[in-house]
Amino acid sequence: xxxxxxxxxxxxxxxxxxxxxxxxxxxxxxxxxxxxxxxxxxxxxxxxxxxxxxxxxxxxxxxxxxxxxxxxxxxxxxxxxxxxxxxxxxxxxxxxxxxxxxxxxxxxxxxxxxxxxxxxxxxxxxxxxxxxxxxxxxxxxxxxxxxxxxxxxxxxxxxxxxxxxxxxxxxxxxxxxxxxxxxxxxxxxxxxxxxxxxxxxxxxxxxxxxxxxxxxxxxxxxxxxxxxxxxxxxxxxxxxxxxxxxxxxxxxxxxxxxxxxxxxxxxxxxxxxxxxxxxxxxxxxxxxxxxxxxxxxxxxxxxxxxxx
Numbered sequence: 001x002x003x004x005x006x007x008x009x010x011x012x013x014x015x016x017x018x019x020x021x022x023x024x025x026x027x028x029x030x031x032x033x034x035x036x037x038x039x040x041x042x043x044x045x046x047x048x049x050x051x052x053x054x055x056x057x058x059x060x061x062x063x064x065x066x067x068x069x070x071x072x073x074x075x076x077x078x079x080x081x082x083x084x085x086x087x088x089x090x091x092x093x094x095x096x097x098x099x100x101x102x103x104x105x106x107x108x109x110x111x112x113x114x115x116x117x118x119x120x121x122x123x124x125x126x127x128x129x130x131x132x133x134x135x136x137x138x139x140x141x142x143x144x145x146x147x148x149x150x151x152x153x154x155x156x157x158x159x160x161x162x163x164x165x166x167x168x169x170x171x172x173x174x175x176x177x178x179x180x181x182x183x184x185x186x187x188x189x190x191x192x193x194x195x196x197x198x199x200x201x202x203x204x205x206x207x208x209x210x211x212x213x214x215x216x217x218x219x220x221x222x223x224x225x226x227x228x229x230x231x232x233x234x235x236x237x238x239x240x241x242x243x244x245x246x247x248x249x250x251x252x253x254x255x256x257x258x259x260x261x262x263x264x265x266x267x268x269x270x271x272x273x274x275x276x277x278x279x280x281x282x283x284x285x286x287x288x289x290x291x292x293x294x295x296x297x298x299x300x301x302x303x304x305x306x307x308x
Contacts, residue, residue: 048073053086079114090122100132110299127159130305136209138302145304
Protein backbone atom coordinates (compact mmCIF):
# COMPACT_ATOMS: atom_id res chain seq x y z
CA UNK A 1 0.00 0.00 0.00
CA UNK A 2 2.87 2.32 0.76
CA UNK A 3 4.24 1.83 -2.75
CA UNK A 4 0.89 2.62 -4.29
CA UNK A 5 0.63 5.77 -2.19
CA UNK A 6 4.12 6.73 -3.30
CA UNK A 7 3.17 6.28 -6.95
CA UNK A 8 0.07 8.39 -6.42
CA UNK A 9 2.15 11.13 -4.77
CA UNK A 10 4.72 11.17 -7.57
CA UNK A 11 2.00 11.27 -10.21
CA UNK A 12 0.31 14.17 -8.44
CA UNK A 13 3.60 16.11 -8.37
CA UNK A 14 4.18 15.50 -12.08
CA UNK A 15 0.62 16.60 -12.83
CA UNK A 16 1.05 19.82 -10.84
CA UNK A 17 4.34 20.56 -12.62
CA UNK A 18 2.60 20.18 -15.98
CA UNK A 19 -0.11 22.58 -14.89
CA UNK A 20 2.54 25.10 -13.81
CA UNK A 21 4.32 25.08 -17.18
CA UNK A 22 2.15 27.82 -18.77
CA UNK A 23 2.90 30.17 -15.87
CA UNK A 24 6.62 29.42 -16.08
CA UNK A 25 6.69 30.04 -19.83
CA UNK A 26 4.70 33.27 -19.54
CA UNK A 27 7.07 34.56 -16.85
CA UNK A 28 10.16 33.61 -18.81
CA UNK A 29 8.84 35.26 -21.96
CA UNK A 30 8.00 38.55 -20.28
CA UNK A 31 11.55 39.86 -20.23
CA UNK A 32 13.88 37.21 -21.60
CA UNK A 33 13.99 38.16 -25.27
CA UNK A 34 17.22 40.07 -24.96
CA UNK A 35 18.74 38.95 -28.26
CA UNK A 36 16.77 41.44 -30.35
CA UNK A 37 18.91 42.55 -33.28
CA UNK A 38 16.38 45.01 -34.71
CA UNK A 39 17.84 48.50 -35.27
CA UNK A 40 14.69 50.31 -36.38
CA UNK A 41 14.76 53.39 -38.57
CA UNK A 42 17.22 56.28 -38.40
CA UNK A 43 14.50 58.89 -38.92
CA UNK A 44 16.28 60.38 -41.93
CA UNK A 45 13.93 60.17 -44.92
CA UNK A 46 16.44 61.97 -47.15
CA UNK A 47 18.47 58.75 -47.35
CA UNK A 48 15.64 57.15 -49.34
CA UNK A 49 16.18 57.76 -53.06
CA UNK A 50 16.17 56.31 -56.55
CA UNK A 51 19.55 55.25 -57.94
CA UNK A 52 19.38 55.83 -61.70
CA UNK A 53 22.18 53.58 -62.91
CA UNK A 54 21.21 53.65 -66.62
CA UNK A 55 20.75 57.45 -66.40
CA UNK A 56 17.21 57.38 -67.80
CA UNK A 57 15.86 60.42 -65.97
CA UNK A 58 16.56 64.10 -66.11
CA UNK A 59 17.58 65.82 -62.89
CA UNK A 60 14.09 67.28 -62.56
CA UNK A 61 12.34 63.93 -62.98
CA UNK A 62 14.72 62.28 -60.50
CA UNK A 63 13.94 65.00 -57.94
CA UNK A 64 10.21 64.38 -58.39
CA UNK A 65 10.67 60.65 -57.82
CA UNK A 66 12.85 61.23 -54.76
CA UNK A 67 10.19 63.50 -53.27
CA UNK A 68 7.60 60.71 -53.65
CA UNK A 69 9.94 58.12 -52.14
CA UNK A 70 10.98 60.32 -49.20
CA UNK A 71 7.39 61.22 -48.38
CA UNK A 72 6.54 57.50 -48.17
CA UNK A 73 9.68 56.78 -46.14
CA UNK A 74 8.64 59.39 -43.55
CA UNK A 75 5.08 58.07 -43.47
CA UNK A 76 6.11 54.44 -43.10
CA UNK A 77 9.16 55.23 -40.95
CA UNK A 78 11.49 53.04 -42.95
CA UNK A 79 14.15 53.23 -45.67
CA UNK A 80 13.23 52.93 -49.35
CA UNK A 81 15.78 52.50 -52.12
CA UNK A 82 14.99 51.92 -55.80
CA UNK A 83 18.11 50.62 -57.53
CA UNK A 84 17.88 50.81 -61.32
CA UNK A 85 20.55 48.47 -62.65
CA UNK A 86 22.47 49.29 -65.84
CA UNK A 87 24.01 46.70 -68.25
CA UNK A 88 27.22 46.85 -66.20
CA UNK A 89 25.31 45.35 -63.25
CA UNK A 90 24.20 42.14 -65.02
CA UNK A 91 24.05 39.19 -62.60
CA UNK A 92 22.55 35.76 -62.22
CA UNK A 93 19.31 35.45 -60.24
CA UNK A 94 21.06 34.19 -57.11
CA UNK A 95 23.72 36.90 -57.38
CA UNK A 96 21.00 39.51 -57.75
CA UNK A 97 19.48 38.46 -54.42
CA UNK A 98 22.84 38.63 -52.66
CA UNK A 99 23.58 42.00 -54.25
CA UNK A 100 20.23 43.46 -53.20
CA UNK A 101 20.68 42.28 -49.60
CA UNK A 102 24.22 43.62 -49.35
CA UNK A 103 23.40 46.88 -51.18
CA UNK A 104 20.64 47.56 -48.66
CA UNK A 105 22.97 46.94 -45.73
CA UNK A 106 25.67 49.16 -47.23
CA UNK A 107 23.17 51.98 -47.57
CA UNK A 108 21.24 51.62 -44.30
CA UNK A 109 22.92 49.03 -42.06
CA UNK A 110 22.00 45.54 -40.83
CA UNK A 111 18.55 44.78 -39.50
CA UNK A 112 17.16 48.27 -39.98
CA UNK A 113 13.64 48.87 -41.25
CA UNK A 114 13.42 49.20 -45.00
CA UNK A 115 13.24 47.83 -48.53
CA UNK A 116 15.25 47.91 -51.76
CA UNK A 117 13.82 47.29 -55.22
CA UNK A 118 16.41 46.03 -57.71
CA UNK A 119 14.96 46.99 -61.12
CA UNK A 120 16.70 45.05 -63.85
CA UNK A 121 17.54 47.23 -66.85
CA UNK A 122 20.70 45.27 -67.66
CA UNK A 123 19.25 44.19 -71.05
CA UNK A 124 19.23 40.56 -69.88
CA UNK A 125 16.28 38.60 -71.22
CA UNK A 126 14.20 37.93 -69.30
CA UNK A 127 14.89 40.66 -66.79
CA UNK A 128 14.96 39.58 -63.15
CA UNK A 129 13.70 42.12 -60.61
CA UNK A 130 14.18 41.59 -56.90
CA UNK A 131 12.69 43.12 -53.75
CA UNK A 132 14.75 42.72 -50.58
CA UNK A 133 13.22 43.61 -47.22
CA UNK A 134 14.74 44.23 -43.81
CA UNK A 135 13.39 44.76 -40.28
CA UNK A 136 9.67 45.42 -40.06
CA UNK A 137 9.43 45.54 -43.87
CA UNK A 138 9.93 41.76 -43.83
CA UNK A 139 6.73 41.25 -41.85
CA UNK A 140 4.86 43.94 -43.79
CA UNK A 141 5.53 42.66 -47.28
CA UNK A 142 6.67 39.03 -47.28
CA UNK A 143 3.18 37.73 -48.05
CA UNK A 144 2.58 40.43 -50.68
CA UNK A 145 5.73 40.34 -52.84
CA UNK A 146 3.93 38.75 -55.79
CA UNK A 147 1.03 41.21 -55.46
CA UNK A 148 3.45 44.15 -55.57
CA UNK A 149 5.17 42.81 -58.67
CA UNK A 150 1.82 42.26 -60.40
CA UNK A 151 0.85 45.89 -59.87
CA UNK A 152 4.23 47.36 -60.81
CA UNK A 153 4.45 45.25 -63.97
CA UNK A 154 1.38 47.03 -65.27
CA UNK A 155 3.77 49.95 -65.91
CA UNK A 156 7.32 48.66 -66.35
CA UNK A 157 8.27 47.78 -69.93
CA UNK A 158 8.93 44.16 -70.82
CA UNK A 159 12.56 43.10 -71.13
CA UNK A 160 11.82 42.23 -74.75
CA UNK A 161 11.93 45.92 -75.73
CA UNK A 162 15.01 47.11 -77.55
CA UNK A 163 15.36 50.58 -76.03
CA UNK A 164 14.34 51.34 -72.43
CA UNK A 165 14.88 55.06 -72.93
CA UNK A 166 11.64 55.17 -74.91
CA UNK A 167 9.73 54.13 -71.75
CA UNK A 168 10.97 56.56 -69.11
CA UNK A 169 7.43 57.76 -68.32
CA UNK A 170 6.28 54.17 -67.77
CA UNK A 171 9.30 53.46 -65.56
CA UNK A 172 8.58 56.56 -63.48
CA UNK A 173 4.97 55.41 -63.08
CA UNK A 174 6.19 51.95 -62.11
CA UNK A 175 8.34 53.40 -59.31
CA UNK A 176 5.45 55.52 -58.07
CA UNK A 177 3.21 52.43 -58.16
CA UNK A 178 5.79 50.54 -56.09
CA UNK A 179 5.75 53.29 -53.46
CA UNK A 180 1.95 53.21 -53.34
CA UNK A 181 2.02 49.45 -52.85
CA UNK A 182 4.41 49.89 -49.93
CA UNK A 183 1.98 52.28 -48.30
CA UNK A 184 -0.96 49.99 -49.04
CA UNK A 185 0.59 46.94 -47.37
CA UNK A 186 2.62 48.83 -44.77
CA UNK A 187 0.90 47.88 -41.54
CA UNK A 188 1.62 45.61 -38.62
CA UNK A 189 0.28 42.09 -38.81
CA UNK A 190 0.38 38.93 -36.73
CA UNK A 191 2.54 36.86 -39.08
CA UNK A 192 6.21 36.11 -38.61
CA UNK A 193 9.14 35.26 -40.87
CA UNK A 194 11.99 32.79 -40.40
CA UNK A 195 15.28 33.61 -42.14
CA UNK A 196 17.12 30.35 -42.84
CA UNK A 197 20.36 32.18 -43.62
CA UNK A 198 20.68 33.70 -40.16
CA UNK A 199 18.41 31.40 -38.15
CA UNK A 200 16.46 34.41 -36.90
CA UNK A 201 12.73 35.01 -36.54
CA UNK A 202 11.22 38.39 -37.44
CA UNK A 203 7.92 39.41 -35.87
CA UNK A 204 6.09 42.13 -33.94
CA UNK A 205 5.81 42.10 -30.16
CA UNK A 206 3.94 44.84 -28.32
CA UNK A 207 4.08 47.07 -31.39
CA UNK A 208 7.85 46.70 -31.83
CA UNK A 209 9.66 44.60 -34.41
CA UNK A 210 11.77 41.78 -33.01
CA UNK A 211 14.61 40.05 -34.86
CA UNK A 212 15.67 37.18 -32.64
CA UNK A 213 16.95 33.62 -32.62
CA UNK A 214 14.08 32.86 -30.22
CA UNK A 215 10.77 31.76 -31.67
CA UNK A 216 7.76 34.06 -31.24
CA UNK A 217 5.96 33.30 -28.00
CA UNK A 218 2.79 32.32 -29.84
CA UNK A 219 4.75 29.49 -31.49
CA UNK A 220 6.06 28.28 -28.15
CA UNK A 221 2.57 28.58 -26.66
CA UNK A 222 1.09 26.40 -29.41
CA UNK A 223 3.68 23.73 -28.70
CA UNK A 224 2.94 24.00 -25.00
CA UNK A 225 -0.82 23.71 -25.46
CA UNK A 226 -0.20 20.60 -27.53
CA UNK A 227 2.28 19.09 -25.04
CA UNK A 228 0.29 19.64 -21.83
CA UNK A 229 -2.68 17.37 -22.73
CA UNK A 230 -0.25 14.71 -23.97
CA UNK A 231 1.67 14.96 -20.71
CA UNK A 232 -1.49 14.57 -18.67
CA UNK A 233 -2.59 11.56 -20.72
CA UNK A 234 0.86 9.99 -20.39
CA UNK A 235 0.85 10.54 -16.62
CA UNK A 236 -2.58 8.92 -16.27
CA UNK A 237 -1.60 5.94 -18.42
CA UNK A 238 1.57 5.48 -16.38
CA UNK A 239 -0.35 5.71 -13.11
CA UNK A 240 -3.01 3.16 -13.99
CA UNK A 241 -0.53 0.74 -15.56
CA UNK A 242 1.61 0.85 -12.41
CA UNK A 243 -1.46 0.49 -10.22
CA UNK A 244 -2.60 -2.61 -12.07
CA UNK A 245 0.90 -4.11 -12.07
CA UNK A 246 1.62 -3.70 -8.36
CA UNK A 247 -1.33 -4.74 -6.25
CA UNK A 248 0.23 -5.04 -2.81
CA UNK A 249 -1.71 -6.78 -0.05
CA UNK A 250 -1.12 -6.86 3.65
CA UNK A 251 -0.56 -10.65 3.53
CA UNK A 252 2.64 -10.09 1.52
CA UNK A 253 4.30 -8.48 4.53
CA UNK A 254 6.76 -10.93 6.23
CA UNK A 255 5.64 -9.64 9.63
CA UNK A 256 2.37 -11.49 9.06
CA UNK A 257 4.26 -14.82 9.17
CA UNK A 258 7.09 -14.25 11.65
CA UNK A 259 6.55 -13.32 15.30
CA UNK A 260 9.01 -10.74 16.60
CA UNK A 261 8.87 -12.47 20.04
CA UNK A 262 10.13 -15.78 18.58
CA UNK A 263 13.01 -14.24 16.66
CA UNK A 264 16.00 -12.91 18.60
CA UNK A 265 19.51 -11.96 17.45
CA UNK A 266 22.20 -12.78 20.00
CA UNK A 267 25.17 -11.53 17.99
CA UNK A 268 25.51 -8.78 15.45
CA UNK A 269 28.71 -8.08 13.47
CA UNK A 270 29.45 -5.75 10.59
CA UNK A 271 32.07 -7.44 8.40
CA UNK A 272 33.48 -5.73 5.33
CA UNK A 273 34.92 -8.25 2.91
CA UNK A 274 36.74 -5.68 0.78
CA UNK A 275 36.58 -1.99 -0.04
CA UNK A 276 36.72 -0.05 -3.29
CA UNK A 277 37.66 3.55 -3.99
CA UNK A 278 36.57 5.06 -7.29
CA UNK A 279 38.25 8.20 -8.60
CA UNK A 280 37.09 10.45 -11.45
CA UNK A 281 39.22 13.16 -12.96
CA UNK A 282 37.31 16.40 -13.54
CA UNK A 283 38.46 18.07 -16.73
CA UNK A 284 38.38 21.85 -16.86
CA UNK A 285 36.98 23.59 -19.93
CA UNK A 286 38.84 26.43 -21.58
CA UNK A 287 35.68 27.98 -23.00
CA UNK A 288 33.12 29.55 -20.74
CA UNK A 289 30.41 30.78 -23.11
CA UNK A 290 28.41 29.91 -26.19
CA UNK A 291 27.98 31.43 -29.63
CA UNK A 292 24.90 33.24 -30.83
CA UNK A 293 22.40 32.43 -33.56
CA UNK A 294 24.50 33.02 -36.68
CA UNK A 295 24.04 36.76 -36.76
CA UNK A 296 27.66 37.63 -37.64
CA UNK A 297 27.27 36.59 -41.29
CA UNK A 298 24.86 39.45 -42.05
CA UNK A 299 21.45 40.89 -41.33
CA UNK A 300 18.14 39.12 -41.77
CA UNK A 301 16.31 39.67 -45.05
CA UNK A 302 13.06 38.67 -46.68
CA UNK A 303 11.84 39.37 -50.17
CA UNK A 304 11.54 37.68 -53.52
CA UNK A 305 12.18 38.03 -57.22
CA UNK A 306 10.24 37.94 -60.49
CA UNK A 307 11.09 37.65 -64.18
CA UNK A 308 9.87 40.36 -66.48
